[in-house]
Amino acid sequence: xxxxxxxxxxxxxxxxxxxxxxxxxxxxxxxxxxxxxxxxxxxxxxxxxxxxxxxxxxxxxxxxxxxxxxxxxxxxxxxxxxxxxxxxxxxxxxxxxxxxxxxxxxxxxxxxxxxxxxxxxxxxxxxxxxxxxxxxxxxxxxxxxxxxxxxxxxxxxxxxxxxxxxxxxxxxxxxxxxxxxxxxxxxxxxxxxxxxxxxxxxxxxxxxxxxxxxxxxxxxxxxxxxxxxxxxxxxxxxxxxxxxxxxxxxxxx
Numbered sequence: 001x002x003x004x005x006x007x008x009x010x011x012x013x014x015x016x017x018x019x020x021x022x023x024x025x026x027x028x029x030x031x032x033x034x035x036x037x038x039x040x041x042x043x044x045x046x047x048x049x050x051x052x053x054x055x056x057x058x059x060x061x062x063x064x065x066x067x068x069x070x071x072x073x074x075x076x077x078x079x080x081x082x083x084x085x086x087x088x089x090x091x092x093x094x095x096x097x098x099x100x101x102x103x104x105x106x107x108x109x110x111x112x113x114x115x116x117x118x119x120x121x122x123x124x125x126x127x128x129x130x131x132x133x134x135x136x137x138x139x140x141x142x143x144x145x146x147x148x149x150x151x152x153x154x155x156x157x158x159x160x161x162x163x164x165x166x167x168x169x170x171x172x173x174x175x176x177x178x179x180x181x182x183x184x185x186x187x188x189x190x191x192x193x194x195x196x197x198x199x200x201x202x203x204x205x206x207x208x209x210x211x212x213x214x215x216x217x218x219x220x221x222x223x224x225x226x227x228x229x230x231x232x233x234x235x236x237x238x239x240x241x242x243x244x245x246x247x248x249x250x251x252x253x
Contacts, residue, residue, distance in 0.1 A: 009080030113226035119176025158185025
């Protein structure tokens with residue numbers, strides 16, 4: 001089952017690469033079929049097998065021999081591994097399906113933000129829609145209270161804090177970061193949203209310092225914050241309660 005989950009994640013990851021490339025360009029994610037971005041040659045099915053084709057072709061286009069971006073197998077592997085982790089945590093359940101979808105959308109958001117310094121509104125809307133749908137299905141299937149008051153509290157806290165930072169930084173933080181954090185705040189609720197926000201800034205600080213020290217970025221270069229929000233959210237979903245328990249245990253020990 002774990003192998004099947006991983007393979008499924010790889011296959012979905014291949015589709016995510018299409019979304020990452022086409023959504024910022026406002027192109028259809030369904031048509032036409034995949035083509036080499038360098039020479040425009042249509043990619044045959046046997047050259048489009050997730051991860052395997054990249055390794056077999058040694059990371060180059062069969063037609064023009066141009067190098068294929070490492071992003072393509074990386075996205076596939078990240079998505080496959082995230083599905084494995086979610087399956088190990090939730091089992092095959094409604095929560096697994098929901099968070100697998102959410103994580104995949106967030107992977108697309110992260111790489112678009114890295115490549116284009118942009119977080120498309122449509123993807124944030126999908127995240128929010130999936131969050132609402134998940135709560136409704138949990139209520140209808142398992143009679144679990146949707147807790148919309150708590151969810152909207154998380155949305156307002158996250159969105160309000162990031163909007164305040166946006167104003168104080170005079171645009172130093174993008175408006176896409178505000179809407180993304182608000183949508184994720186809706187999913188997390190008031191209890192976990194503060195942890196996710198804190199983790200996003202901690203991760204962002206460490207990564208930014210590393211990029212500056214290694215001279216991969218300069219102080220004048222913009223650094224997308226979306227990926228830090230996404231990583232913090234993923235950590236909070238999987239281990240947020242454990243982190244809070246450890247924190248309070250240390251405080252009151």
